[in-house]
Amino acid sequence: MNQAATSLRIAEQYLIRQDWNAYTPEQHSVWAELVRRRMPQLQEHACAEYLDGFHQIGLREDSIPDLAEVNKRLGPRTGWNATPVSGFLPPDAFFEMLAARQFPTTTWLRNRESLEYTPEPDIFHDVFGHVPMHAHPVFADFLQQYGRVCLGLIHDKDKLERMGRLFWFTVEFGVIRQKGTIKLYGSGLISSHGESTHVINRSSEGGPEIRDFDLDAVLNQKFLVSEMQKVLYAVESFDQIYEAAKAAEERLA
Template sequence: MQPVITSLPTAEPYLIEQDWSKYTPDQHATWAELVSRRMPQLAEHACEEYLDGFEQIGLRQDTIPNLAEVNRRLGPRTRWNATPVSGFLPPDAFFEMLAARQFPTTTWLRSRESLEYTPEPDIFHDVFGHVPMHAHPVFADFLQQYGRVCAALIHDKDKLERMGRLFWFTVEFGVIRQHGRIRIYGSGLISSHGESNYVIQGGPEIRDFNLDQVLDQQFLVSEMQKVLYAVESFEQIYEAAHEAEKRLL
């Protein structure tokens, strides 16, 4: 396990406190509706590690997560923290936080009118979609390694763009083969009923994970993904992040 960086000089201006007491009953009800819409499908189609992580970090269906409580359970397992931030971070601050095992987490929640999709990440996407996977030791080490490599590449736009594809096809739109089936683990799939349905119904081409192909695979954020890359284990992406470091640094 890589050593954890405690200083966040670039990200520090974006760090905030979550005032959990300020969430309204309607917001908690919106969270409950979002979770209840996703869990039946995820119980069948999410990877085992996501479902286990959901339980380990104590997420609940009826209330918006209190990040301090989440971190009390997550930290001892993998030394990761869901760290509240004010919104979008510049790339250097984002990678600095990942390298420090601090996941930038927004604290606002989408409105009831935007249950299916919001263009900006909210606490549902960030915590429900991402954080359960941070309880898995190998995935946790992969994500830190990814942040370290990208932080070192921050001034090389072309190489950073290639690393962004590794993030997209794992952290955001990752799928894994388990028990002879395709299961989802990427947050963009976990948190979106429409995106998940598209995968479950056989929409995208599912290729075996190949680092060279992933680094070269272009994608559009604005449409359903035509190609996804299935791993056999999370050790595969951990090794891929180290191989990317050798190739790009």
């Protein structure tokens, strides 16, 4: 474990080591197939910050990431680390890790029969989908601020549910306007061809309505995890979501 990770109090029991040498050639082949399926679409439709982060942290098409190597590149840029965990974390452990700039990262990878979808996050969703954005300083600050706010609301289920909507419509299903075009940055879009296509081809396929980002609207926007999204909220910059996290604390504290 790195020094920052071992200082975690609540989440410490969920921390594990990634045994990178235990991955099989088949698993590396699955990773390569997943990346090859996503990159052509993302090169055109992902936001510039995601694509830049992908290269900054040294992700490769041909092999599963070694988190220690990723963190050697990521840490000096924003202070974040992709920290291996055993699986789903309880909310207090999850928010504690975010507040400490430790992103909970699963180490298992879906099998070839589940290339299109897995109901439980795996290393492809966590690292390919999330971690490149952590190399962007403003997004990195936003995510830490989000963790801090939620940790302070840990005993209020209703307020945490509202904050969960902010996470959903930014970190998971966030879109941003760049050069007059909707670009993707949320991990649920980045890591899923179906979800991305639903957004990209929305005019012809009845995809989601894209609304201007509004914090109050987001905090009150209900969603279903089990279906394609009907509404998404587009930001103009990542400063907007950082300020939103601070404003949410003022509204809900």
